[in-house]
Amino acid sequence: MPAIVIDKLVKEYKNGFKALDGLSLKVTSGEIFSLLGPNGAGKSSLINILTTLYKPTSGNVTMLGKDLCKNAAWVRTQIACVAQNVSIDEHLSLMENMIFQSRLYKVDSYTAKKRINTLIESFGLLQYLKYPVASYSGGVKRRLDIAMNMVSMPKILFLDEPTVGMDITSRKAMWEIMKKIRDNFKTTIFMTTHYLEEADELSDSICIMKEGLELAQGTPANLKQYTKQNILRIGFSDIKKAKSCAEKLAETQILLSMNLRENSIFADANHNEKTFQLVNKWLLEKDISFKSIEIVQPSLEDVFLKLTGTERR
Secondary structure (H helix, E strand, C coil), X not given: CEEEEEEEEEEECCCCCEXXXXXXXXXXXXXXXXXXXXXCCCHHHHHHHHCCCCCCCEEEEEECCEECCCCHHHHHCXXXXXXXXXXXXXXXXXXXXXXXXXXXXXXXXXHHHHHHHHHHHHCCCHHHCCCCHHHCCHHHHHHHHHHHHCCCCCCEEEEECCCCCCCHHHHHHHHHHHHHHHHCCCCEEEEECCCHHHHHHHCCEEEEEECCEEEEEXXXXXXXXXXXXXXXXXXXXXXXXXXXXXXXXHHHCCCCCEEEECCEEEEEECCHHHHHHHHHXXXXXXXXXXXXXXXXXXXXXHHHHHHHCCCCC
């Protein structure tokens, strides 16, 4: 049974702004699903509808086999949502936070104790029990926040930018926890993120949306085939050199589309060998210093930029 089925969903606000404009997508039970899109794509409006905070203007949403609008109270007992802002109480201990959350969800004390002990161990929180919550790092606080929301053992867990502001070590630790939630607790994760490498690493399926509509949906591997062409990458020692070269290349029209990421220029390679030879020859003739030039497979970021940079369909 699908966890979520969305069919032609529309959300129009009183000021006339249409945040969702006929969105359709499907989330399979037991998977990590990532929703990607630029700011203003409608991601927040969609999560607010799925977590029963907003009502849709039109369209249908089925969650765990039941109509969302007709069974909103029941849906709330089956889901949990972790917002960007950490919601733990720093005046309470780790254990007190967990117990308080279990009481909010009306979990009986015996069941709550078993679940809390399991979650503390699974989320690597055991070593922090003796320390005050206020002293925890941002990554540990986020882990505790998610563990608290797992006390009710939700069927669907919504995570809004779960690793925002984390360093790479904390982020990767969080990735492992999210995999545990899916694999050990059989919970469906519905996630939004701006870190495309995170979506690529974790997701069983991904939906890229823009202006309230889905542009593409599928597995990370399938989405990478969406462009049906390889990418030319030119590497430089620093971003200034890359930017300077991109400006000069733009004048030649050898490459039809380019974007800068870190210290590299990325461009569509319509005719792989011919494009490679033309650009390589131009770089040598102009005596432009570069570190590398290669044809690479498109990444999820390449697909995201190509899709969201196109005109609305």
